[in-house]
Amino acid sequence: MFDPDFSNSSKYNDINLSTSQSTSSSALLNKIKAERLAREQKRQEEISALKIQKVWRGRRASCKTKRDLVIALNDENEVGKIGRGLMLLTAKGWGSDKENVKNLMERWCELGLKKDDRVYRMIQPLNQDKDWSIVLGLLSMRILELVNIDPTSNKTPLLLLAMEVIFDPKSYVQLPNDAQLYAKETLVGIVEGKQWVEKIVQSMEKLIARNLPKKKQPSLIPLIRLLTAPFSLIPPSGESPLIAPLINHLLAIPTLPSSLPIPALMHLSTNLNLFTLLLPYTSQNTHILNQGRLSSEMGKTCFLANLATFGITGEMLARHGVEGAGVWMNVIGKVLSGVEEGWGKWVDGLMEDDDEPLPLLDESEDDEEENTEQPSIIPSSTRHIQPRRQILPSNISNKLTILATPQHISTLTSHIISPSSRAPKSILSDFATFCVGLLSAFRGSPKWEAILDSLTEGEKGRGLTKRIWREGVRGKWVNAAERESWDTFNINPVAPPLLLLTHMYNHYLLLTPDDEFFTPASNALTTDEILDLAAVWRDLAFWGYMNGVATSSIPGTSKEQSMGNEEVRGLFTRGVVRVVERNARRNFADPDFWVMRSQMDMKGFVEAAVYEDAELTSANDDGDIEMNDSTTLPRWARARQRFTKRQMAYISPRLGLLNNLPMSVPFQTRLEVFRKFIESDQQRLGIEYHGRRHRNYAKIRRTNIAQDGFDELGELGPALKGRIEITFVDQYGLTEAGIDGGGLFKEFLTNLSKEVFDTNRGLWLATDQNELYPNPHSYATESHQLNWYRFIGQILGKAMYEGILVDVSFADFFLAKWLGRQSYLDDLNSLDKELYKGLIILKNYPRPEELALNFAITEDEFGVKHTVDLIHNGSEIAVTAENRHEYIQLVCKYKLDRQIAAQSKAFFNGLSELIDAKWLRMFDQQELQQLIGGEETIIDIDDLRAHCSVDGFPNDITPRLFWKVVKGFSHEQRRALLRFVTSCSRPPLLGFAYLNPKFGVKFNGADADRLPTASSCFNLLKLPGYTTENALRIKLLQAITSGAGFDMS
Secondary structure (H helix, E strand, O other), rough: OOOOOOOOOOHHHOOOOHHHHHHOHHHHHHHHHHHHHHHHHHHHHHHHHHHHHHHHHHHHHHHHHHHHHHHHOOOOOOHHHHHHHHHHOOOOOOOOOHHHHHHHHHHHHHHHEEEEEEEOOOOOHHHOOHHHHHHHHHHHHHHHHHHHOOOOOOHHHHHHHHHHOOOHHHHHHOOOOHHHHHHHHHHHHHHHOOOOHHHHHHHHHHHOOOOOOOOOOOOOOHHHHHHHHHHHHHOOOOOOOHHHHHHHHHHHOOOOHHHHOOHHHHHHHOOOOOOHHHHHHHHOOOOOOHOOHHHHHHHHHHHHHHHHHHHHOOOOOHHHHHHHHHHHHHHHHHHHOOOOOOOOHHOOOOOOOOOOOOOOOOOOOOOOOOOOOOOOOOOOOOOOOOOOOOOHHHHHHHHHHHOOHHHHHHHHHHHHHOOOOOOOOHHHHHHHHHHHHHHHOOOOOHHHHHHHHHHOOOOHHHHHHHHHHHHHHHOOOOOOOOOOHHHHHOOOOHHHHHHHHHHHHHHHHHOOHHHHHOOOOOOOOOOHHHHHHHHHHHHHHHHHHHHOOOOOOOOOOOOOHHOOOHHHHHHHHHHHHHHHHHHOOOOOOOOOOOOHHHHHHHHHHHHHHHHHHHHHHHHHHHOOOOOOOOOOOOHHHHHHOOHHHHHHHHHOOHHHHHHHHHOOOOOHHHHHHHHHHHHHEEEEEEEEOOOOOOOEEEEHHHHHHHHHHHHHOOOOOOHHOOOOEEEEEEEOOOEEEOOOHHHHHHHHHHHHHHHHHHHHHHOOEEEOOOOEEEEEOOOHHHHHHHHHHHHHHHHHHHHHHHHHOOOOOOHHHHHHHHOOOOOOOHHHHHOOOHHHHHHHHHHOOOOOHHOOOEEEEEEEEOOEEEEEEEEHHHHHOOOOOOHHHHHHHHHHHHHHHHHHHOOOHHHHHHOOOOHHHHHHHOHHHHHHHHHOOOOOOOOHHHHHHEEEEEEOOOOOHHHHHHHHHHHHHHHHHHHHHHHHHHHHOOOOOOOOHHHHOOOOEEEEOOOOOOOOEHHHHOOEEOOOOOHHHHHHHHHHHHHOOOOOOOOOO
């Protein structure tokens, strides 16, 4: 009978039904999951161990099989069997038994080089098996690997000879034609995909690096022959993958021509022609110029030096004529365009201190012998940190400088000015590509200006300019005003001639005085042609600011790569600005010629510009704005003034346009933007005309206006933006009646400007046209005088901030400084006519050395003469034909910039405490003068009447007489009337419609014995009810010419 035994409890699970010690369900699940993972991990470890054992056993068996095969092949003498065995042994590399396999390969070469019936044994298997050519091709690559491991081995000549036999067409003459073709195509097809050229170049460099005499490098010649060996089997086609590495690897070997024996050079010249094969291929496949060794700057540099040696020093360029010159210029120009910034200075031996080192080349003998604190707001894709370059060996740099010599440039220029009938259609574009690349590469180098001089000087330069304009630019940019022209500029085939012409004509505009510019015999372009060219610049630059610039300097298909870049936009902008400056001195263009009115919504433009300015300000505003600190600008002002014009173009399209190409926007629109900027600024600061915040008070003696103004207001700094209430004290010490509603301050400002701009005070001098500029004498740089310049800048800034016109005219070259623009030779004419004439003579003198000038200038201050060097040791450096342009520019810079640098800086510091610098950059010098002092025009009484408010008169008798009398006033009398009523003698910009408050005439009682009075703070004339014309004329003239103060009211 069944009787279960429960005595042995170990056979059963322990079960505890007590809830006090039970485990939670989540803990139980976690435990089960952990156990499952552990089992799975153990299972995977066991599987992995089995795989490892399997692979190890397979490898051990494979190694044994290979060792057995090597032993067997060492006893074999049949080339075919050894070759196929080597195929198996090297199918996946050389393996662990590399030394024995290498010896076997060398033995195969020895056996294969023996002949039976005049046929090499290594070729004989082709008679029975056409696929033996596959074995030959693959073994050739393995042999080349052996050579590359140690090119100096005593077995290298044997290995190289074996490869030469394999690639010798004569080795296959015994085969039928179809078998020959198959074998050759197979061999070439294999090496094309196995980096044949790259491996040979590596071996060559290892041999060259030993610096042995050329005669002791016997392997170099066969290596060179092997480079071209595939072409002896199958002539090269335009699609051969072997050509590209010959260009971007072989020709990038440092000092290649001087490193090769003469037989090797002769072989290359015969079998690998630079001008009929390599350069034409490169010009059609320019992408290879950024591949291989040419992807690095050093590779490009060595490539260019080698081309210069082969083409110029070796006279290959001259032998191939205009056809060779075309591809030569195209390829070199594209490579030069791809080098990093500062490359030209590096070639000249001028090192940059803030770079990181590049790998150093060993030098061998040639047998032929703006603003460190500016925020980083430019997109990272357009900024590049250039590593420091090591000193370039002289045998490379000397070759590179040949490319920029006047002789070489003149040789190429002759192909353009007097083109041959054999010249390719692209010759002008190729020439432009070369010159633009040369200028881009040597930017910042002394050679940059020399290149432009070579292109522009003399009759040849004028002929070249005409040819480029007429054949390469005119009529090819009819759609420049369309956005697409800029968006596709970088890939436009007609862009290089335009860029070259822009470089050349910009240089011409910089160096040529107005008299020569407007003389047809000395200017290659007519006025109409100049305007046509400037219109292209204007249109493209406009879209450059509105649309942005390319993020990469390398042309591509994306919009970011195909549009013009920042350098191009700046180049066109400089061209427009320089023509505009010429036009300002001698008008030859319609006033609206520069305006891109049809391309923008003016109202929307104003709103967008103000919004962008506000966004820029708010992005940099880090707290509450304080205006009481006179030692610094407000935070918002400091933030905005850190941005250059270039950076502004990245931040805001419209602000970039207004700061760089303002003439493309109508003057009236820019004025409106200017006033809106100020209104926005006042709102940001909380300035209200009738508010009590930001008010300052000043008591001014009429007998001491300038000094009291300086003492009372000079330390306010940015707080001058607030309201200033003036109390006048008359000559008797009595405080004048009246509460300043703005008119007293305008009167104070008018009288103050008369005093501080008086040339007798010594702070300012006047040109022949009575235009002011800071006194250049050294005493004007003393700290007390500089404080006065700063105060004057503040006061003028306050006038502009309030829209008050000041009756003062500044010299153009000084106004140009406000805008951050350069002064030119023609600006010197208004300052020193004799010096200007002397520099013009120097510019055109055939032998300037005869004038015995040096880079120094003599100054006379109060009878004491001293010499100032224009450059370091300038008094020891003579002025020559090569450096006279630099001398002329340095003299202009000294007279127009350096002498008044401290004074100008102090003045601008004061001005910028109230007026943001970028607001002023919206205007040119003439417009800025109008912004300061209004328009120098006849006061239009009809315009005044049309925008005048007449109020309170019982009838129209007195108003009618008033307009009749003022209509008959002379110009000076009209100015006096305007000064009496508005405190300024000039009419407001763009007419009286823009006078705020509106000009008013108000009835002031019937007493005809009283004089008219005025409230200039309201632009209001208070006129008694005169009933006769004579009485009104007499009383009005008496009032406006009396010069009385506010007590008259």
